[in-house]
Amino acid sequence: MECVIETESLLKVYGDLAAVKGVSVKVRKGDIYGVIGKNGAGKTSLLKLILGLTFPTSGGIKLFGSEDLSAERKRIGSLIEEPALYNGVSAFENMKRFSYLSPTDDEEINRLLEFVGLGNVGKKPVKALSLGMKQRLHLHFLLLWNPVQNFLNDFLL
Ligand SMILES: Nc1ncnc2c1ncn2[C@@H]1O[C@H](COP(=O)(O)OP(=O)(O)O)[C@@H](O)[C@H]1O
Numbered sequence: 160m161e162c163v164i165e166t167e168s169l170l171k172v173y174g175d176l177a178a179v180k181g182v183s184v185k186v187r188k189g190d191i192y193g194v195i196g197k198n199g200a201g202k203t204s205l206l207k208l209i210l211g212l213t214f215p216t217s218g219g220i221k222l223f224g225s226e227d228l229s230a231e232r233k234r235i236g237s238l239i240e241e242p243a244l245y246n247g248v249s250a251f252e253n254m255k256r257f258s259y260l261s262p263t264d265d266e267e268i269n270r271l272l273e274f275v276g277l278g279n280v281g282k283k284p285v286k287a288l289s290l291g292m293k294q295r296l297h298l299h300f301l302l303l304w305n306p307v308q309n310f311l312n313d314f315l316l
């Protein structure tokens with residue numbers, strides 16, 4: 160079975176602190192994989208390494224079986240902790256602004272808002288949404304971006 164994420168002895172050191180201490184994981188295509196650990200255990204640091212937001216001190220990463228990480232990362236959608244959204248405008252307006260990533264018409268934006276369960280809040284300013292709703296909205300933004308949509312097309316539709 161193809162591994163979509165593979166890390167080998169991944170180490171990330173900040174100063175004299177090893178935040179990620181030799182992590183080797185294999186995530187197979189189609190799997191849902193959870194990382195559980197105490198605060199400060201290194202979960203976020205591991206995800207940042209995989210996404211290329213920080214670089215490993217040592218160790219290796221393969222994505223979709225390839226070491227050409229910058230090419231493969233174009234296929235990945237991500238949300239680390241808080242979504243970054245325009246707070247003063249509506250969910251719909253946020254998606255209009257992000258649709259430069261992948262030109263999308265208003266009807267498709269509304270369809271995707273329905274799909275992530277935000278059909279009824281499209282007009283509210285984002286600052287009036289709960290954190291969970293904002294995370295759903297970010298998921299919508301990932302769908303606009305296509306990697307998750309490709310995933311859904313491959314596995315669910
Ligand atoms: N940019 C950074 N500079 C220095 N230390 C950091 C940095 N990011 C995270 N750390 C440290 O790395 C450890 C792991 O943090 P983190 O990966 O955020 O943990 P988790 O997400 O599991 O709560 C913590 O001790 C944290 O203080």
Ligand SMILES: [Mg+2]
Nearest residue numbers: 199202203204
């Ligand atoms: Mg964290």
